[in-house]
Amino acid sequence: MTKALHALFLLLALSLASAAQAERRKVIVDQDAFEGPGLQPILMLLQDPTVEVLGITIVSGDGWAPEETAQTLRMLELIGRTEVPVIQGAIHPLINSKARNKAREDQYGALGYRGAWTESWPGDNTMKRAPFHEPKVVPPMEIGLPKIAARPGSAADFLIDMTRKYPGQITIIAMGPLTNLALAQRLDDDFAGRVKELVMEGGMFLAPPAGTKGDEFAAQVSHAPRLSFNHFWDPEASHIVFTSPWQKLTLVTGDTSAPTRAGADLLARATASKRPVARYVAKTAQPGFPLWDEVEAAAWLDPTIVTQRGTLAMDVDLMPGANYGALLTWPAGKGPGLGERDVNLIYAIDVSKLDTMFVDLIGR
């Protein structure tokens, strides 16, 4: 190779690398980031070289935000990614509360899942959890407590600041309740308009028969297919989000993850490399759960895994009864005109492609 040709190749390589760097897709993950199923999808985003995770904002839901913040920080320490900021968000929903949820269950029957409100975790077939504790308590962690700290300030302010710095460039992937996003929108009425896309989760639309046997996760929601935890934990926040002027709003339905499982075999394949992320996942993964949030991360990372889409107008039922927090839908453009907007729905994905992505990203 001549020197001139070599120089040309070098220039080309450098400019390609620079372009790739410049084109990395900016994302903020807003998550009720509990160890295992709550952190694995964040790892998928962190591991993708085409993605720049600007920060991880934490919201209560599966657990209380302070404990989730500690778990997220410890994960970043163990995988050597402490440059990614973690910002703690809202501890309590806007209106809902443990006491209100208990009153609702007393009157209308038990909900399948209560997240941080759960008073006693079943011994079997559930996530390994510290016993119920008050919101600000961070219980001991098997993998140790983090030495690094969260970035000061609120999650809502971080979301506002970053979208001012990169207007129209940031996708927010919300994997938990929507309290932080609702607060950001009410703090700054231009917030939603500056977000490139908001991706979130919820609801069963291709619902399995009520009383379905054999699939415990589907059975939980079969009685109330429009009720899902991220929305019934904080229904008022969901309503604010569904009626805000996002440039693009996408909802990944619960149907997408129903046929998925983080089985022992899949986890073994993903962690075989024994690199830092694989080692962390091998220590903290809990086999047997659907890949709830991993599907959401994957569908955004690689839209070609999506096999079924739709568009509906959506909002949330705010009546404080049996359907408090249930998703409401109408044909696209045909809602009551109370601020609800069309939402892009993802109903189904290619499970084998998802598994491959999970193995590749966790293993690299």
Next chain:
Amino acid sequence: MTKALHALFLLLALSLASAAQAERRKVIVDQDAFEGPGLQPILMLLQDPTVEVLGITIVSGDGWAPEETAQTLRMLELIGRTEVPVIQGAIHPLINSKARNKAREDQYGALGYRGAWTESWPGDNTMKRAPFHEPKVVPPMEIGLPKIAARPGSAADFLIDMTRKYPGQITIIAMGPLTNLALAQRLDDDFAGRVKELVMEGGMFLAPPAGTKGDEFAAQVSHAPRLSFNHFWDPEASHIVFTSPWQKLTLVTGDTSAPTRAGADLLARATASKRPVARYVAKTAQPGFPLWDEVEAAAWLDPTIVTQRGTLAMDVDLMPGANYGALLTWPAGKGPGLGERDVNLIYAIDVSKLDTMFVDLIGR
């Protein structure tokens, strides 16, 4: 054959006929009995020689009770079955009203169907209907007005009286809103306990995806699979019925009829005999609708057509919001303990057997 043997055979034949007569299954049909889809299922019951229809009680729903009563009486005249009593029932739901329904739709979006509250019927692809009219108006009928009259008294009192006369022997097949049954139970607290079985309809449990294309009837309910007309017309009546002490309570879900259609071919086969019932159906049938109530009649007439069953605890959402009248379910025996009870559900039937039954019964 000897005379003695002949006499023996005659005796046997007579006693068998008499036994069949004695064993005819007693039924009262409670129906929002509008011409076409509302009367065809009643004809199936009237045509079955093993069934004794003690009476037809009328409730508003698809139409107003006075018009439906006239249509039912005229049908009985034309088929020569004027011995079957028709008793007009409640014109208005217990609490709900056209004005309340309009306020609900203004706030929460249009419902797929409004029955007698419909202000203007679409020109195409709907039932042939007289324009909207006040509840007590009986508009002209193409097949003529009846000369016979309804039996005096209320439907609720008829239900109470007949179940006192035949305690534990009568099945009530409710094909419309449940106002008459709720009134009967509040008029006589022992009413439900005297009924052999109450069969009713409602809800989609094997719901098609929201925004389903290609099936307009499924699409109507896909946004609110737990809302169905018979229950959201009079939610409070449904709640009374779901919490009453029936000996047996069966609900035929909307899923059963989704794959059925009264197509032109099926109607042609059913009416080919040109006997009185076939002639009446040929005059009044409207091709293209699902066999909504015919499925309910058929599943009770011949339980072997049922292919999928289940049991759930059930009630109705009474919050005056987007889910007013929506069916609530819990696993059997696991409701909140507010009087809800286990219900036998029928999720699916054999469509080809249904078609055969329809053709046989209408044609005979």
